[in-house]
Amino acid sequence: MSSGSETVKIRPFVEGRDEGAWIELFNAYYSLYYGREFEPLDEDDVEWAKSTPWWRDSQIFLAELAGEPVGIIRAYLDRLREPPKGYIYDFAVRPGLEGSVMSKALIERALSWLSAKGARIVHAYARDNMKARMRLYETLGFKVVRRFSIMRLKPGGFPRTLGPAVRPSSGPPTRSGARRTSGC
Numbered sequence: 001m002s003s004g005s006e007t008v009k010i011r012p013f014v015e016g017r018d019e020g021a022w023i024e025l026f027n028a029y030y031s032l033y034y035g036r037e038f039e040p041l042d043e044d045d046v047e048w049a050k051s052t053p054w055w056r057d058s059q060i061f062l063a064e065l066a067g068e069p070v071g072i073i074r075a076y077l078d079r080l081r082e083p084p085k086g087y088i089y090d091f092a093v094r095p096g097l098e099g100s101v102m103s104k105a106l107i108e109r110a111l112s113w114l115s116a117k118g119a120r121i122v123h124a125y126a127r128d129n130m131k132a133r134m135r136l137y138e139t140l141g142f143k144v145v146r147r148f149s150i151m152r153l154k155p156g157g158f159p160r161t162l163g164p165a166v167r168p169s170s171g172p173p174t175r176s177g178a179r180r181t182s183g184c
Helices: 019-037 043-051 053-057 101-116 131-139
Strands: 006-012 058-065 068-078 085-093 121-124
Touching (some): 006 101, 019 085, 043 053, 053 058, 053 068, 058 085, 058 101, 068 101, 101 121, 101 131
Parallel strands (some): 085 121
Antiparallel strands (some): 006 058, 058 068
């Protein structure tokens, strides 16, 4: 595939070699859209992901332009669902390349992998401020299922009417939610 005079190559992620590119691309891309609430990915996060049970059912693809990493995408197949369900995670491209043919080639490669592994439906995620990403998904046939917000309350913002936490009485809750205080 060509991007101007340069050729874009999409290849599988190489464990032990590509973690730095994953971190760099993820942080550069998502920091543009998450602003102050963005929590950068680091080596510990990548190692944690690699230690999870779903790592074996994931495939990461890396896009390179002139030998430099410019995009990454992680496809995950949930084999426990019937029929199997695919997910697109960690889809990040170098700033300035959003909406390029490289972005489309990355998602198509991930979708092809998921299809070959048996996925019959695929979920992808994008914030509502990721306009180019939303357009890309829609051109591929994705439909918006739900929009959501993540909300935050800092400790200094807690309502003053909240009292101290009270340790519940022992015993299981009753149907009304109250806890039994004796062995009735």
